[in-house]
Amino acid sequence: MSKRYNHKIGFLALCIAFFACTTNPFFEDKIKSYDKQNIKGNVVLQGEKNNAGIVVYLEEFEIFTKTDRNGDFKITIPQAYTQSGTGITGLFKIYYYVANYKLQQSTVFINRGEFVFGEAALTDEGVIRDRLILQKLLDIRTDVNPLKIKNNFTGMVKVEVFIRNRVDSVIVFTHLSKTKELSSIYLTSNDTVHLINKASNLVSVVIDTPRVWNMYVDWRIHGKPILPDNYKVIPFISVYQYEIPEKLLDYFNAGTIRFTKDFLSIPYRRKSGKLEVDFADN
Numbered sequence: 001m002s003k004r005y006n007h008k009i010g011f012l013a014l015c016i017a018f019f020a021c022t023t024n025p026f027f028e029d030k031i032k033s034y035d036k037q038n039i040k041g042n043v044v045l046q047g048e049k050n051n052a053g054i055v056v057y058l059e060e061f062e063i064f065t066k067t068d069r070n071g072d073f074k075i076t077i078p079q080a081y082t083q084s085g086t087g088i089t090g091l092f093k094i095y096y097y098v099a100n101y102k103l104q105q106s107t108v109f110i111n112r113g114e115f116v117f118g119e120a121a122l123t124d125e126g127v128i129r130d131r132l133i134l135q136k137l138l139d140i141r142t143d144v145n146p147l148k149i150k151n152n153f154t155g156m157v158k159v160e161v162f163i164r165n166r167v168d169s170v171i172v173f174t175h176l177s178k179t180k181e182l183s184s185i186y187l188t189s190n191d192t193v194h195l196i197n198k199a200s201n202l203v204s205v206v207i208d209t210p211r212v213w214n215m216y217v218d219w220r221i222h223g224k225p226i227l228p229d230n231y232k233v234i235p236f237i238s239v240y241q242y243e244i245p246e247k248l249l250d251y252f253n254a255g256t257i258r259f260t261k262d263f264l265s266i267p268y269r270r271k272s273g274k275l276e277v278d279f280a281d282n
Contacts, residue, residue, distance in 0.1 A: 071132075177200045252266050
């Protein structure tokens, strides 16, 4: 075997040994095997077992994701070379949001387009170290009476909304009549969304004691009988929190205080009313 061939074999072995090491033999720094574009975390709701659907928002990058049933989430930012300049650098906040729970946040450090593990809220493994439990602000429960009607029903259905503050006070926006009756509700099924509004003004209300709002509806949509289906009845009650960044609210298109279908995309934990509409008897 030639000396030249032996030299090639020796060089190849050296290369394999070099890249197989967890430590660079020419430098003291360890070679990082984990991806610094990704971080993970866990956030749960006070008193809830199912923690799916909590909105997680990373500012600056305008990244949104949602938790799974266990409250776990993952955030992935773009590769540094796709970001502005040589990669974004700074301290940035991650927000955790469900409308009737208190907003929380964590701070992460990003340097040249990569998360810095072991700094701010991140552990050395790239996991949010904060113990995140969102405190409930408000209970909202809706009851409907009667629960079942025929689609030619001509009477009135009573919608009763029970509201209870879980902290000292909560500000909400809603539509109330002059007699303090609720004036805006959603009637939703898998196929349709009806917005039912008895003309009234949007008002802000401080909820510092439990209260009940009623609404009486004949359920004729645009003058026509309602189609048979199983419906949810959801009151238009928007919870105000001043700390919420505007861009987080923009994620829900119309924001939180406009009576549109977009309001239904905002994450809430509330007990909706139910109404079953059946075909009229022949």
